Amino acid sequence: MTRTFGRLLLVLVTLAAAAAPALAPHAPSRQFPDHLNAPPMRVRLVDAEDRWHAPFVYPWRLVDRLASQYQEDRSRRVPVRWLTGGRLWSADPDAGPLLLLGADRLGRDVFSRLLYGARASVGVALLGTLGALLIGALVGGLAGYAGGLTDDVAMQIADFVLLLPAVYVVLALRAALPLVLDAGDLFLLLTALFAFVGWPMAARGVRAIVATERRREYAEAARSLGAGHARLLLRHLLPAARGFLAVQATLLVPAFILAEATLSFVGLGFGEPTPSWGTMLREAGSNVRDLAVFPWLLSPAAGIVGVALAVHLGTAGRTSTQLIGAARHDR
Amino acid sequence: MIAYAVRRLVFALTLVFLVSSAGLMLVGLAPGDVTDELFATGVSAETIARERARLGLDRPLVEQYAAWLGRVSRLDLGTSLRYQRPVRDLLAERIGFTATLGAAALLLATAIGLPLGVLAGSRRGWLPRIVRATSITVLSVPPLISALLFALLAARTGWFPVSGFTPAPAGAGWLAAASNLAWHLTLPTLALALPFAATIERLQADATVSALGEPHILAARGRGMSDARLVWRHSLKPALRPVAAIYGIVIGTLFSGSFAVEFVSGWPGLGRLMYDALTSRDIYLAAGCAAAGSLFLAVGTIVSDVALASLDPRLRRQSS
Numbered sequence: 001m002t003r004t005f006g007r008l009l010l011v012l013v014t015l016a017a018a019a020a021p022a023l024a025p026h027a028p029s030r031q032f033p034d035h036l037n038a039p040p041m042r043v044r045l046v047d048a049e050d051r052w053h054a055p056f057v058y059p060w061r062l063v064d065r066l067a068s069q070y071q072e073d074r075s076r077r078v079p080v081r082w083l084t085g086g087r088l089w090s091a092d093p094d095a096g097p098l099l100l101l102g103a104d105r106l107g108r109d110v111f112s113r114l115l116y117g118a119r120a121s122v123g124v125a126l127l128g129t130l131g132a133l134l135i136g137a138l139v140g141g142l143a144g145y146a147g148g149l150t151d152d153v154a155m156q157i158a159d160f161v162l163l164l165p166a167v168y169v170v171l172a173l174r175a176a177l178p179l180v181l182d183a184g185d186l187f188l189l190l191t192a193l194f195a196f197v198g199w200p201m202a203a204r205g206v207r208a209i210v211a212t213e214r215r216r217e218y219a220e221a222a223r224s225l226g227a228g229h230a231r232l233l234l235r236h237l238l239p240a241a242r243g244f245l246a247v248q249a250t251l252l253v254p255a256f257i258l259a260e261a262t263l264s265f266v267g268l269g270f271g272e273p274t275p276s277w278g279t280m281l282r283e284a285g286s287n288v289r290d291l292a293v294f295p296w297l298l299s300p301a302a303g304i305v306g307v308a309l310a311v312h313l314g315t316a317g318r319t320s321t322q323l324i325g326a327a328r329h330d331r
Numbered sequence: 332m333i334a335y336a337v338r339r340l341v342f343a344l345t346l347v348f349l350v351s352s353a354g355l356m357l358v359g360l361a362p363g364d365v366t367d368e369l370f371a372t373g374v375s376a377e378t379i380a381r382e383r384a385r386l387g388l389d390r391p392l393v394e395q396y397a398a399w400l401g402r403v404s405r406l407d408l409g410t411s412l413r414y415q416r417p418v419r420d421l422l423a424e425r426i427g428f429t430a431t432l433g434a435a436a437l438l439l440a441t442a443i444g445l446p447l448g449v450l451a452g453s454r455r456g457w458l459p460r461i462v463r464a465t466s467i468t469v470l471s472v473p474p475l476i477s478a479l480l481f482a483l484l485a486a487r488t489g490w491f492p493v494s495g496f497t498p499a500p501a502g503a504g505w506l507a508a509a510s511n512l513a514w515h516l517t518l519p520t521l522a523l524a525l526p527f528a529a530t531i532e533r534l535q536a537d538a539t540v541s542a543l544g545e546p547h548i549l550a551a552r553g554r555g556m557s558d559a560r561l562v563w564r565h566s567l568k569p570a571l572r573p574v575a576a577i578y579g580i581v582i583g584t585l586f587s588g589s590f591a592v593e594f595v596s597g598w599p600g601l602g603r604l605m606y607d608a609l610t611s612r613d614i615y616l617a618a619g620c621a622a623a624g625s626l627f628l629a630v631g632t633i634v635s636d637v638a639l640a641s642l643d644p645r646l647r648r649q650s651s
Contacts, residue, residue: 163632164350167587168605168624172354172617175609176361258473262591265475266606285479285595288493292486301476308471
């Protein structure tokens with residue numbers, strides 16, 4: 001049950017990221033100058049006089065601009081508009097913004113940025129995972145199939161990369177490249193870096209699986225029927241590693257989401273104005289005392305924790321650390 | 332056994348050498364150098380050229396590397412280009428902070444994770460379920476996030492410092508210094524330790540379950556041995572093996588986690604220094620930090636392997 005729930009959560013986050021333009025009430029960089037640091041609005045069904053209505057919000061009235069203090073304007077209801085202008089929900093632009101998770105210090109809607117940020121964060125993590133698995137399956141498959149020197153060299157390299165703390169490797173490689181890049185280049189660069197630090201784990205596992213499968217009867221049979229090396233490896237042996245690769249994928253995605261967040265947090269990942277969970281956290285963490293007053297700025301943390309939780313539920317709490325430990329143990 | 336120890340030592344030294352060389356080369360090859368900051372202050376091109384010549388940055392990288400190697404062989408790690416101080420002194424200042432944070436977090440994580448893991452693995456009913464659910468939740472909160480949450484807590488309550496480290500006033504006595512350290516260390520340690528405590532708890536619980544399923548435990552139970560003795564004496568040692576196996580990895584992960592924690596909570600450790608070295612193109616400092624970091628790693632894996640060998644006699648026979 002919890003496994004299904006975990007996987008469902010993961011699919012939901014991915015879908016939400018894909019459908020961000022339709023789900024977000026506002027454009028991610030749209031600023032509302034009268035709503036700097038405005039708190040989240042509550043979607044209500046019952047008004048101040050105990051009457052029921054379709055979902056609506058009370059708009060914020062600015063009380064003190066310097067201290068960013070707001071008060072609910074109970075005199076007017078702003079109904080939530082459904083399916084207008086290509087967006088699932090929004091508010092009448094004349095009546096002010098719909099701020100489901102409040103606004104940041106530039107007056108941008110945190111909820112919309114969270115959704116658009118998921119595209120950068122989850123997108124880079126998914127592509128990085130795909131890259132890592134492809135390289136891992138290729139190197140591991142070849143090493144396990146060929147054996148001998150190829151195997152030794154490939155696994156030595158994999159062990160070496162595995163030994164280094166991935167965050168520092170990514171950090172060092174990222175810092176060695178031009179510090180200012182545009183969002184598209186950065187997306188590709190991060191994907192490549194994540195694939196580079198992620199492949200050894202996949203390679204080790206695939207190698208072990210291919211090395212055993214290679215000696216099984218079905219592989220012998222395929223070979224004696226005249227299957228070439230490539231066909232044997234790609235069609236017969238690698239499919240045996242599918243389950244392992246799926247587990248790897250679920251472990252790598254949250255690790256890469258965190259890596260993006262860490263890099264962007266220290267200023268080496270995405271930068272303004274691209275929203276990503278890391279850049280949002282950077283903004284939130286840049287002034288911790290503000291954070292105490294405007295805690296909704298930490299919303300992206302919920303995204304990162306949510307994805308990790310989904311994965312841990314899906315894999316029954318086995319972490320990458322444990323799996324590396326197991327790999328080390330097998331040696 | 333001696334051959335094994337020598338092999339491990341050679342491996343550790345090779346690792347430190349390779350990683351620090353890679354650090355120097357990587358930062359050396361990166362676009363820009365440490366004098367870039369002077370541009371922003373409007374210093375003339377001549378002065379910058381003179382400064383580069385003084386620092387040796389105008390020579391080819393291979394030459395700079397060779398000169399660095401020569402100095403390193405005399406245990407001189409060079410002078411930081413940015414701070415204009417010996418790299419050795421800078422490292423000595425920062426290593427203590429990272430090591431203290433890491434050691435405190437490791438101790439705390441073990442102290443929380445191990446007993447809970449044994450409990451969760453040996454009992455039935457609601458207790459293991461609660462421990463398991465808590466672990467999986469805590470596991471999902473990485474140090475970056477937990478450090479931010481603790482910073483939020485500190486800012487709201489004022490019980491602990493929000494960030495940074497202020498040393499106790501000189502001459503305040505060791506008790507004041509220790510309590511000052513503890514006061515600053517509490518939140519970063521918790522932020523770093525909690526996910527590890529959860530990892531250790533999960534591992535220990537799984538290992539305890541499988542250790543208690545062994546035939547010799549059943550035999551001991553048949554002879555009338557008490558449950559407590561079974562769990563804490565007879566199954567603990569074999570159950571510790573998988574946990575000890577990940578300690579070498581944990582050092583690496585701890586080090587990565589401590590980078591995020593150091594950044595959020597302003598802890599003046601090695602991670603922050605490494606970041607400064609990388610972004611300001613300080614090649615000697617970057618090499619020094621990489622050396623220090625890989626030394627941590629090498630020591631960690633060796634300690635983990637020694638712990639493993641002491642728990643598992645089979646490994647001792649293999650390695651000797």
